[in-house]
Amino acid sequence: MSKLLIDLYTSALRIRLTEQEISARYSQNRMRCPTHLSIGQEGVAAAVGLALRNDDFAVSTHRAHAHYLGKGGNLNTMMAEIYGKKTGCSGGHGGSMHLSDLSCGFIGSTSIVGNSIPIGVGLGLSIQLNETDQVSCIYFGDGSVEEGAFYESVNYAAVRNLPVLFMCENNFFSVYSPLDVRQPKDRKIHEMVRAMGVRSDVGDGNDTLGIYNKVSDTVKEMRNGKGPFFWEFYTYRHLEHCGPNWDDNLGYRSEVEVKEWLGKDPLVKLKNDLISNGVTEQTINEIKLKLVAEINVAFDFAENSEFPTMEESYKSEYK
Amino acid sequence: MKRSIPFSKAINEAIHIAMEKSKSVICFGLGANDPKRIFGTTEGLVEKFGESRVFDMPTSENGMTGVGVGASLNGIRPIMIHQRLDFFLYALDQVVNSAAKWYFMFGLKKSAPITIRLIIGHGWGQGPTHSQNLQSWFAHIPGLKVVMPTSADDAKGLLLSSVFDENPVIFLEHRWLHNVHSEVPEEYYEIPIGKAKIVSEGSDITIVSYSYMTLEATHAAKVLKKYGISCEIVDLRTIRPLDWETVFTSVKKTGKLLALDSSSPFASVASEIVSRVCLDIFDSLKMSPLRITQPDYASPSSFGLTKHYYRGAKEIVMEVCKAFGVNPDDNDLTELEKKPHDVPGDWFKGPF
Ligand SMILES: Cc1ncc(C[n+]2csc(CCOP(=O)(O)OP(=O)(O)O)c2C)c(N)n1
Numbered sequence: 001m002s003k004l005l006i007d008l009y010t011s012a013l014r015i016r017l018t019e020q021e022i023s024a025r026y027s028q029n030r031m032r033c034p035t036h037l038s039i040g041q042e043g044v045a046a047a048v049g050l051a052l053r054n055d056d057f058a059v060s061t062h063r064a065h066a067h068y069l070g071k072g073g074n075l076n077t078m079m080a081e082i083y084g085k086k087t088g089c090s091g092g093h094g095g096s097m098h099l100s101d102l103s104c105g106f107i108g109s110t111s112i113v114g115n116s117i118p119i120g121v122g123l124g125l126s127i128q129l130n131e132t133d134q135v136s137c138i139y140f141g142d143g144s145v146e147e148g149a150f151y152e153s154v155n156y157a158a159v160r161n162l163p164v165l166f167m168c169e170n171n172f173f174s175v176y177s178p179l180d181v182r183q184p185k186d187r188k189i190h191e192m193v194r195a196m197g198v199r200s201d202v203g204d205g206n207d208t209l210g211i212y213n214k215v216s217d218t219v220k221e222m223r224n225g226k227g228p229f230f231w232e233f234y235t236y237r238h239l240e241h242c243g244p245n246w247d248d249n250l251g252y253r254s255e256v257e258v259k260e261w262l263g264k265d266p267l268v269k270l271k272n273d274l275i276s277n278g279v280t281e282q283t284i285n286e287i288k289l290k291l292v293a294e295i296n297v298a299f300d301f302a303e304n305s306e307f308p309t310m311e312e313s314y315k316s317e318y319k
Numbered sequence: 320m321k322r323s324i325p326f327s328k329a330i331n332e333a334i335h336i337a338m339e340k341s342k343s344v345i346c347f348g349l350g351a352n353d354p355k356r357i358f359g360t361t362e363g364l365v366e367k368f369g370e371s372r373v374f375d376m377p378t379s380e381n382g383m384t385g386v387g388v389g390a391s392l393n394g395i396r397p398i399m400i401h402q403r404l405d406f407f408l409y410a411l412d413q414v415v416n417s418a419a420k421w422y423f424m425f426g427l428k429k430s431a432p433i434t435i436r437l438i439i440g441h442g443w444g445q446g447p448t449h450s451q452n453l454q455s456w457f458a459h460i461p462g463l464k465v466v467m468p469t470s471a472d473d474a475k476g477l478l479l480s481s482v483f484d485e486n487p488v489i490f491l492e493h494r495w496l497h498n499v500h501s502e503v504p505e506e507y508y509e510i511p512i513g514k515a516k517i518v519s520e521g522s523d524i525t526i527v528s529y530s531y532m533t534l535e536a537t538h539a540a541k542v543l544k545k546y547g548i549s550c551e552i553v554d555l556r557t558i559r560p561l562d563w564e565t566v567f568t569s570v571k572k573t574g575k576l577l578a579l580d581s582s583s584p585f586a587s588v589a590s591e592i593v594s595r596v597c598l599d600i601f602d603s604l605k606m607s608p609l610r611i612t613q614p615d616y617a618s619p620s621s622f623g624l625t626k627h628y629y630r631g632a633k634e635i636v637m638e639v640c641k642a643f644g645v646n647p648d649d650n651d652l653t654e655l656e657k658k659p660h661d662v663p664g665d666w667f668k669g670p671f
Binding site: 034086092097110111113114115144174176244250307308309310313314317 | 349350352353355374375376377378380406408409443444445446447448449614615616617619620621622623624627659661671
């Protein structure tokens with residue numbers, strides 16, 4: 001039990017500390033691309049990443065750092081990508097919003113809302129055709145659920161009974177637009193999807209262990225041919241939609257709401273779970289120190305890497 | 320009364336005036352009422368005109384475009400806004416198969432007077448899916464009007480013309496123009512769609528340009544003047560319908576053509592300019608036409624690549640000098656480079 005908890009904590013904290021470092025260094029203007037941080041939303045990424053195998057597929061959105069790292073992504077190459085360097089996981093071509101690493105099954109994150117959802121279903125189709133027991137996981141937010149591409153994809157995953165794990169992180173906002181200007185009041189996204197023929201459920205996005213247990217069960221069933229599943233997890237981003245800062249001065253979310261969610265921080269819960277499982281403060285500190293060292297190395301790697309050159313990057317338009 | 324205001328404010332003013340002038344004008348888009356108000360362009364609208372006329376929308380570009388088109392078929396004049404052109408690609412079906420074709424396909428009975436504002440990103444790692452310049456796609460479609468102003472005063476006048484035009488208009492705003500100031504009249508006025516503007520007169524070469532590239536052309540022309548080369552800059556303002564008369568008159572005068580484009584070259588607006596000049600007034604050309612576009616590749620995100628990807632004043636000077644057998648001064652060329660190259664100015668606060 002505590003081994004699993006330690007793994008979950010390590011993964012979530014790795015994401016948290018990495019993104020805090022991005023946030024701290026962003027204003028040095030050396031990461032010159034839009035960047036969407038998941039601080040506050042690490043629980044889903046850490047849990048699902050561990051519930052999946054390395055050879056399972058994942059696709060994601062503009063907010064993909066956490067999903068990438070959770071899925072076993074390489075910290076050095078992610079940071080290099082954000083710095084626009086040749087050593088980046090997408091060759092420095094894509095920046096923060098376009099992470100791809102075939103070695104850990106992270107096929108790609110794209111920045112048009114909803115754009116990668118059909119791609120994930122297509123990967124699911126390929127799995128079915130190839131008759132393997134892999135799973136295709138699609139990470140997206142509540143905003144993506146408004147795109148036609150989402151409905152078309154869910155429908156097809158249901159029609160073909162594809163091994164697709166729809167992973168909706170509902171953080172209640174699309175940029176600054178709250179759910180109530182985008183979706184009817186009483187809708188539960190997971191219930192709507194169930195009515196479309198895909199099994200679904202909802203859970204607490206701050207309870208990392210809970211997510212892990214639930215999603216592991218789903219994935220097990222999916223490997224045995226039970227078809228697509230839609231998970232909705234309620235979660236909250238602590239910082240602004242895009243960029244390194246707090247933006248609560250804008251007043252688009254109430255102080256009470258923000259405070260309440262900050263109090264439900266998934267990392268605090270994980271740490272408490274560790275302690276109540278007999279893990280010592282010292283062990284927890286050691287984990288942190290190791291991660292900090294790893295993160296420093298990654299930033300150094302990114303900063304010291306070269307930019308790509310036009311000759312290499314534009315060798316050919318086609319493969 | 321005229322005063323100097325930025326492009327984004329001119330857009331905002333145009334929407335205010337349009338909504339005051341006609342109750343049928345509505346304004347919507349993702350983030351229309353959020354605290355940032357679409358780079359300030361929807362400031363004050365919801366407070367003045369209410370949420371039934373000014374509203375945020377679901378992340379549903381395709382569906383919501385169709386909704387706008389439908390409303391426009393029954394007397395509503397929607398102004399629909401997207402923070403990036405790229406997000407709007409979901410809606411190509413509604414704009415190409417519905418909005419653009421309606422008037423023709425149903426026997427000239429009704430048209431779809433919707434105005435769609437699309438903002439084009441540039442720099443700061445906007446990359447392959449946040450900075451595409453797809454004006455030539457839209458201009459390819461019969462039935463659409465495509466407007467691309469450069470200055471704040473043109474932006475206001477052209478937006479008002481667009482809103483009260485009877486046809487669907489794609490109104491393209493380059494993000495790097497949002498903070499560029501010019502003298503803008505306070506009152507209602509229209510700038511006709513389909514009329515180009517000579518932004519500076521000259522006798523040696525015609526530079527045909529539009530939107531952001533016109534600014535780069537203006538910087539280049541100043542340097543070229545030092546070398547005794549006098550440029551006539553034609554700012555198209557409207558891509559479709561295109562003001563061929565102004566283009567042809569200028570090329571007949573100078574005998575030389577440089578067509579600029581902020582997109583990739585294949586089937587671009589610049590290639591259309593070159594092609595039509597060759598087809599229609601070939602005899603007035605004293606040398607082969609020139610063209611400067613972005614490279615024929617996806618746009619990169621990396622600072623190391625964007626430095627060489629975006630073309631501007633420096634490249635214009637080099638190209639024109641080559642054609643005129645002039646050796647440009649290295650200092651002049653360095654002066655023309657933006658530093659840093661990926662932000663429009665100090666006012667720009669990333670990261671979007
Ligand atoms: C098609 C499209 N429309 C609009 C945008 C602008 N945009 C970028 S992120 C975002 C928010 C989407 O919200 P959600 O899917 O809930 O994800 P979150 O940012 O909350 O993680 C929007 C609207 C976009 N990238 N693509």
